[in-house]
Amino acid sequence: MGQMISLSEISKIIDNWLRATFNPTWTLIIEMVIAGVCVIGLFAVLGLVLVIMERKVSAWIQIRLGPNRVGPKGMFQSMADTVKLLVKEGLTPDGADKFLFNLAPLIAIVVAMLLMAPIAFARDFQMWDINIGVLYVSAVSSVMVISILMAGWASNNKYSLLGAMRSGAQIVSYELSAGLSIIAIVILTGSLSFNEIVHSQVDGWWIFKGHIPVLIAFVIFIIAATAETNRAPFDLAEAESELTAGFHTEYSGMKFALFFLAEYVNVFIVCAIGATLFLGGWMPFHIGSWQGFNQVMDYIPSSIWFMGKTFFLIFLIMWFRWTFPRLRIDQLLNLEWKYLLPISMFNLLLVTAMAILGWHF
Amino acid sequence: MSKGLPLWGRFGGGFMFLINYIKTVFSTVKSMLVGMRRTGYYFTHHKEIITEEYPDNRETMHLPERFKGEVVMPHDEKNEHRCTGCTACELACPNGTIKVVTKFDITPEGKKKKAIDKLVYHLELCTMCNLCIVACPSDAIKMAQTFEHSVFDRSQLTKVLNNPGSKIMDGVE
Numbered sequence: 001m002g003q004m005i006s007l008s009e010i011s012k013i014i015d016n017w018l019r020a021t022f023n024p025t026w027t028l029i030i031e032m033v034i035a036g037v038c039v040i041g042l043f044a045v046l047g048l049v050l051v052i053m054e055r056k057v058s059a060w061i062q063i064r065l066g067p068n069r070v071g072p073k074g075m076f077q078s079m080a081d082t083v084k085l086l087v088k089e090g091l092t093p094d095g096a097d098k099f100l101f102n103l104a105p106l107i108a109i110v111v112a113m114l115l116m117a118p119i120a121f122a123r124d125f126q127m128w129d130i131n132i133g134v135l136y137v138s139a140v141s142s143v144m145v146i147s148i149l150m151a152g153w154a155s156n157n158k159y160s161l162l163g164a165m166r167s168g169a170q171i172v173s174y175e176l177s178a179g180l181s182i183i184a185i186v187i188l189t190g191s192l193s194f195n196e197i198v199h200s201q202v203d204g205w206w207i208f209k210g211h212i213p214v215l216i217a218f219v220i221f222i223i224a225a226t227a228e229t230n231r232a233p234f235d236l237a238e239a240e241s242e243l244t245a246g247f248h249t250e251y252s253g254m255k256f257a258l259f260f261l262a263e264y265v266n267v268f269i270v271c272a273i274g275a276t277l278f279l280g281g282w283m284p285f286h287i288g289s290w291q292g293f294n295q296v297m298d299y300i301p302s303s304i305w306f307m308g309k310t311f312f313l314i315f316l317i318m319w320f321r322w323t324f325p326r327l328r329i330d331q332l333l334n335l336e337w338k339y340l341l342p343i344s345m346f347n348l349l350l351v352t353a354m355a356i357l358g359w360h361f
Numbered sequence: 362m363s364k365g366l367p368l369w370g371r372f373g374g375g376f377m378f379l380i381n382y383i384k385t386v387f388s389t390v391k392s393m394l395v396g397m398r399r400t401g402y403y404f405t406h407h408k409e410i411i412t413e414e415y416p417d418n419r420e421t422m423h424l425p426e427r428f429k430g431e432v433v434m435p436h437d438e439k440n441e442h443r444c445t446g447c448t449a450c451e452l453a454c455p456n457g458t459i460k461v462v463t464k465f466d467i468t469p470e471g472k473k474k475k476a477i478d479k480l481v482y483h484l485e486l487c488t489m490c491n492l493c494i495v496a497c498p499s500d501a502i503k504m505a506q507t508f509e510h511s512v513f514d515r516s517q518l519t520k521v522l523n524n525p526g527s528k529i530m531d532g533v534e
Contacts, residue, residue, distance in 0.1 A: 061400045065412040323400040324393065339386065 007303050008124035035127055039116050043109075043265055050264040051078040053311075054318055061322040082257070090253035093156065100154035105251065105258035107147035112265040114140050119272050120194045122282050122303035133194040134186060137273060138179055141228065144266065145171040148230075148237060148247050151259070155250040163246025166329055167237030171228055173336040178224035180344040181217040184351040185277045188214070198281035205280035211359070213350040218278045220344045225270035226317050227332075229263060233324035234332060271313035275306065279313075282306040429489040429504040432459070432482055434522040441530040442523055444501035446477040453496035458486045466528075476529055484510060485518040499533050 014034070018027045052067070052075060059066025067074035092098055118133035120126045130136060145168055152164020186192060188210060189200045200206075206214050227234040238246035248259045275281060282302035286294045327335065353359075403409055413422060436442050446463045464478040480502075494502055502522065512518060 057404065060404045060407065060410075063403050063409050063411050065410055065414070068414075319397060319400065319404070323396045343386070 006125075006301060007122040011125060039113055039127075042116070043112070043261060046265055046268050047261045048078045048082065050268065050314065051081065051260075053314070054264075054321075057315065057318045058322045061319070085253060085257040085260075088253035090255045091250075093250050095156040096250065097154040097156065100150050101250070102255070104147045104151035104154060105255045105262070107150065108144065108262035109258045109265075111140060111143045111147065112262045112269065115266070115269045118194050119269070120198055120276060120281055121306055122301070125303070126195060129193065129195050132192045134182055134192045134197070134273075134277075137269075138175070138182060141266075141269075142171070142175055144228075144262075147262075151251070152247040155247070157250050159243040159245070159249045160247050163237045163239065163243045163249070166239075167230060167247060169329070170230070170234060170236060170332060173333060174224045174227035174234075174340075177220050177336060177340040177344045178228060180341070180348050181221040181224065182273075182277060184210075184214060184217040184344075184348055187348075187351055187355050194276055194281070198276060198283060201280040201283050204286070205278065205283065207278045210351070211354070213347050213354060214278065216347045217344065217351065218274070220340055220347070221274055221278070222313070222316065223340060225274060226320055227336075229266045229270055229317075231263070231267065231317060232321040233326050235321075235326060236329055236332060239326065267314055267317060268310065271317065272306070272310045274313050275309035279309045280305075281309075424506045424508075428506050428508075429491055430506050430508040431484055431489075431504070431510065432487065432493060432502050432522065433505040434480060434502050436524050436527055437530065440524055440527045442501055442527050443499045443530050443533045444477050444480060444523065445499055445529060445533060446475050447498060449496045449498060450493035450502060453492045455490065455492065456486050456488065458483045458488075459493055477523055480522040482520045482522050483518065484520060485515055501533075 015027075015031065018030055022030065055077065056066045056074075058064075067077035070076045070080045092101055115137055117128040118126065118130055118136055120129075148167045148171075149164045152160040152162075152167070155161070185197065185206055188206060189197045191197060191200070201209070203209075207218055210217075230237045236246075238248070240246075243249070248256055251259060282305050284294075284297040284300060284302070284305050286297060415422065434442050434444060446461055448461045448463075451459045451461045460481040460483075461477060462479040462481065463475055465473045466476045468474050489504070491504060494504060510518070
């Protein structure tokens with residue numbers, strides 16, 4: 001295919017040059033450093049972009065203008081916010097458990113970094129193509145709750161503790177239905193590797209190929225992903241009106257910024273996973289036998305396809321946030337245990353039957 | 362469910378439960394979609410935005426008709442107002458904002474007639490409750506749409522509403 005310069009080619013050129021210049025050990029170390037720097041850079045960019053996106057989306061949905069003073073149309077607002085957070089004092093309260101208090105935001109951000117590893121950002125462009133990518137992501141993402149519990153406990157503040165406990169109950173419950181809806185795709189694909197899941201969608205994304213059961217799984221996944229990232233309408237862990245700021249009440253300055261960044265990066269990651277599993281990852285959009293149309297779609301770089309789908313899902317989650325009111329804790333658990341879980345179990349049965357009988361395309 | 366029910370009753374109960382369950386799910390999804398449609402409409406229709414960029418749009422700013430900024434007394438081009446000095450506004454004011462100072466004019470027929478000398482208005486005490494305007498029998502005062510009332514000295518907020526040398530309009534009793 002007549003691809004121009006692509007991300008996978010750039011990475012290959014760098015890899016070849018490093019292999020020719022250094023011995024294999026140093027090549028590996030340098031490549032790890034480059035990947036680390038790229039991830040940190042991506043984090044910074046994501047933080048800036050998603051914060052301004054959220055503020056603009058929320059403003060337009062609430063019939064407001066949103067930030068419009070810093071830079072053209074207020075586009076540099078999040079940079080100003082970042083500078084503000086950087087120069088603020090990172091206070092550690094007197095009664096807090098100092099070690100755990102300072103460790104919690106680091107765990108939050110490290111978990112977010114670990115989750116970046118198996119994601120396929122473009123064609124043949126993946127940090128770590130492990131054969132259990134889906135399992136790895138669902139396992140590592142559950143470590144997130146530890147950082148929240150740690151922050152809530154170490155703060156020595158009743159609001160923080162309440163927020164952390166709610167978050168624990170919430171994430172433990174919603175991981176079930178998120179996992180079951182992911183398993184629906186794993187059943188259809190027969191693989192846990194992100195790369196193979198994307199390649200299985202070359203003749204159509206699962207959301208089109210899988211009929212209604214996959215659509216239901218997708219909806220459940222989006223709901224559970226919103227809950228797992230502690231975003232409204234499931235933001236009980238923060239619940240400004242009840243708990244001031246929930247688990248990060250006592251955090252300020254860069255320590256708060258790390259939690260804030262981790263939240264947005266997690267939103268990006270769950271949306272990237274949703275896009276990979278249900279919307280074909282970096283696969284371009286093809287319609288059956290329309291050769292010309294398909295070639296035009298192929299011409300769009302795969303990284304653009306991936307980012308476009310991911311940002312579409314992020315927009316969807318932001319749309320939820322600014323439309324629905326927050327649930328009460330009992331309503332939250334009712335929704336999971338009485339509705340989402342039974343529905344996704346039944347749905348899993350349908351998907352399994354579909355996969356065995358070969359009813360998908 | 363009670364033990365006495367026959368088998369079909371139990372089955373029917375379970376069946377009704379399932380129907381209600383599915384109904385709940387569908388009505389919930391439907392109501393969520395209605396809400397998202399509304400917010401999606403606002404997201405895509407920026408003409409609905411109600412934010413006023415205040416200091417920038419001072420010239421073109423649009424205030425609603427019912428906005429209550431301060432009490433003023435309109436005068437016509439002959440410097441005439443409609444106030445008879447009846448003190449209804451002073452009596453209606455809950456916090457003593459208005460003080461009517463009256464005098465007696467001599468009409469051409471040689472009769473004495475009550476008129477206002479000054480209508481003193483304390484903007485710093487006013488809560489913009491509109492009771493004086495409602496109480497006024499001759500529509501002499503109304504609420505203006507000005508709102509930039511900050512001054513450096515409190516005495517500047519005590520205003521005399523009738524213009525100097527003004528007199529009552531003909532035909533207003």
